[in-house]
Amino acid sequence: MKKSILFLFTIWSGVNFIYSQNVEVDEANSFNMQDSINPVLTKVEPGPEHVYVIFTSQEYDPKYEDRIKEGVMRIRTDSWNGVLISYVVRSRSKDYEFDFSHWDLDIEFLKKIRSVDSTDKMNIVWRPKEFLLDIKPIDLDKEGPSMKKEEAFALRDKLVGKIIWLIDRRDITRDSLKLIQAETKIPEVF
Amino acid sequence: MLERALEITNDSTLMAIFADLTRVEYAVIEGQDNNVIMEMRPSKYRPQFTIYISDKYRQLSNNGAIFVVIHELYHIYRYNKGFSNNDEDHAFMVKSSMYREWVRKALGLSQHSFALDYLVYSGTYESPVYQRLSYEKKKTVNSFCKSYELPY
DSSP: OHHHHHHHHHHHHHHHHHHHHHHHHHHHHHHHHHHHHOGGGSOOOOOTTSEEEEEOEEEOOTTSTTOOOEEEEEEEEEETTEEEEEEEEEETTTTEEEEEEEEEEOHHHHHHHSOOOTTSBOOEEEEETTHHHHOOOEEHHHHGGGOOHHHHHHHHHHHTTSOEEEEEGGGBOSSEEEEEEEBOOOOOBO | OHHHHHHHHTOHHHHHHHHOTTTEEEEEEOSOSSOBOEEEEEOSSSSOEEEEEEGGGGGSOHHHHHHHHHHHHHHHHHHHTTOOOHHHHHHHHTTOHHHHHHHHHHHTOOTTOTTHHHHTTTTOTTSHHHHTSOHHHHHHHHHHHHHTTOOO
């Protein structure tokens, strides 16, 4: 009798062990699957392979459309499809302008019209101020004023398709700084 | 895509132009530095219209691809009416109820979609009609174009 009970217990333990392994595998699979279906949920974190750009922005004022003629202009646009924060690098005297765009689109709205991708909802992170010692940012406050039109567009072209982290000197506090994920692109015409 | 776009326009003149093989020619351009996706160039001689298609066209979504074709068809439509100025065409596009209806049908939007007010600017970025917009409106145009996968 004891042997039979021991035998049944051994089988039950074995079945239970295999079942629990399967459950873990299923849970792991479902987690991975969810990750691959919703890449947008995986937020990008600053890395050494990314590009860092630092500047001091000026706030756009719709009442004075052309007030900011040189430098970086920050424009926040809120619509029912989400938020776009644009940093427009412009020089009226040298006749150039290009954008860095930080997208924070409404994912639920997007899901109704198309599949969502990782650039639809970008990240904003805070780091200790010492983070600046680990990176070599492109400083638009220093380089911008002397940049010619061709150089400005060459810089933009070089950054197309890369993950860019913007550091606005207005967002640097005593001990930390804000990193804003962004992208740039060449306007498409037809 | 062209067939679907012509169907959307439901314009017999455009259909006749594309049915006649001597009137339209296509040229595929690859590896160019600029960011031109498609361009229609008219001529007084046959073929009357040359449509340059960049390799960037292939990277567009369905929405983007049909939109670009509809946009070029509107240029041909205007040329056929005796107008051949690219910037003026763009200025007409953003206020034309016919073009708006073509775009609406192409993207499957509802009759009163506010998004159309912005989407019709796609492709006009180098024209005064876009350049004259406030920064706020330009960025809203970009935002809706990204949402609906139109070129911006």
